Amino acid sequence: MKSERSTDNRDIKSRSQSLDRGLQVLEMLAASDTELGVRDLARELGIAKSIVQRLLNTLVDRAFIEQEPQSRKYRIGSKSFEIGAGFTRSxxxxxxxxxxxxxxxxxxxxxxxxxxxxxxxxxxxxxxxxxxxxxxxxxxxxxxxxxxxxxxxxxxxxxxxxxxxxxxxxxxxxxxxxxxxxxxxxxxxxxxxxxxxxxxxxxxxxxxxxxxxxxxxxxxxxxxxxxxxxxxxxxxxxxxxxxxxxxxxxxxxxxxxxxxxxxxxxxxxxxxxxxxxxxxxxxxxx
CATH class of the missing domain: 3.30.450.40 (GAF domain)
Structure with a gap:
């Protein structure tokens, strides 16, 4: 499972790298049939685990993702569902x-x-x-x-x-x-x-x-x-x-x-x- 990367020619400096990575994390969790851990996500994104962990912490704080208490792995959260539901309502x-x-x-x-x-x-x-x-x-x-x-x-x-x-x-x-x-x-x-x-x-x-x-x-x-x-x-x-x-x-x-x-x-x-x-x-x- 590989995250889809942007293929446009816009200057990377005109975009937020952190936001782009956070959205890739959401896409990967949404596409996965199972919960994913820091190591899984870091390997797919090709970035350090410490960076992935900061992204995950932020997404958890905003309820876009959730952490399973036992496995400590992550899944899509309620806020992501609300955002998606807003698309159909709008x-x-x-x-x-x-x-x-x-x-x-x-x-x-x-x-x-x-x-x-x-x-x-x-x-x-x-x-x-x-x-x-x-x-x-x-x-x-x-x-x-x-x-x-x-x-x-x-x-x-x-x-x-x-x-x-x-x-x-x-x-x-x-x-x-x-x-x-x-x-x-x-x-x-x-x-x-x-x-x-x-x-x-x-x-x-x-x-x-x-x-x-x-x-x-x-x-x-x-x-x-x-x-x-x-x-x-x-x-x-x-x-x-x-x-x-x-x-x-x-x-x-x-x-x-x-x-x-x-x-x-x-x-x-x-x-x-x-x-x-x-x-x-x-x-x-x-």
Whole structure:
């Protein structure tokens, strides 16, 4: 695990080295599945343990990280969570989306999600627990694969074949279930079909027995800035009802997009083909 370093050409003298190192410590702790010690962090950063210890002391004092009493190692603290939560609260995107997601969860017994593209993954900004039997296993700030999820696929809808290929091949396409598509050409073909209907599908591709529906959110320029999705167990619905639920998720995404200033000509609905059922059938066979 290596901390990502800045690659810009700005003069290092124009930035705070201590702050840069402190932020790298936070990034490393956030990315780690286990608590890290002074020696671990010093080795990764390539700096003296005494410097790392001063950084850790400051971060602990400000509650950005916490020290585990027994192991004396460190993990992310409550203040880091508050800062991250502030990101989702501060923008008009979250303010507009959350009430709509809550309505969608209630009306269709869906677990609902809002996410954005970050590097070669989707980053969750919000999750809403529906009234159905699925328990949400992800939280705001978690990342998820693009190729296995309806939300991830929705974020790819406007990209060219080359852009999708470059993005998906930048990371290994893992097979989450027997239904997961790990062929980039097959995924591109599915996304091209999804463009015509305004929504994407994941039919047991991320979690066995879970169907999800995704749709893009556009800003006033028509650019995709985020995506929403809804998920429910396969057993809760008949396959012939899939197109109607996909259309419902797409309609909610369009309503959010309009509130962000997107015009009707920029929305997926304006070019949606009527044969949505054929799209569902094709996705299931792919």
């Amino acid at each position: 923008g008009s995107l979250a303010e507009i989306c959350l009430p709509e997601l809550e309505k969608m969860a209630k009306a269709h017994q869906l677990n609902c999600y809002l996410g954005i593209l970050r590097d070669s993954e989707a980053l969750y900004l919000a999750t809403i627990q529906g009234s159905g039997p699925i328990a949400i296993q992800v939280s705001p700030g978690d990342r998820i694969a693009l190729h296995t999820t309806a939300l991830g696929k929705a974020l790819l809808l406007d990209m060219s074949d080359a852009e999708i290929r470059n993005l998906l091949t930048a990371s290994r396409l893992t097979r989450r279930t027997a239904s997961t598509k790990v062929s980039v050409p097959a995924l591109i073909a599915e996304i091209r079909k999804a463009e015509k209907h305004g929504y994407t599908l994941s039919l047991g591709e991320n979690i066995i027995g879970i169907y999800s529906f995704g749709a893009p959110i556009r800003d006033k320029t028509g650019r995709i800035v985020a995506a929403i999705s809804g998920a429910l167990p396969q057993a809760m619905m008949q396959r012939k009802a899939l197109p109607q639920l996909g259309e419902a998720v797409a309609a909610i995404a369009e309503r959010i997009s309009q509130r962000l200033g997107a015009s009707s000509r920029n929305l997926a609905a304006s070019s949606r083909a009527p044969a949505a059922a054929k799209f569902v059938q094709a996705a299931g066979r792919a």
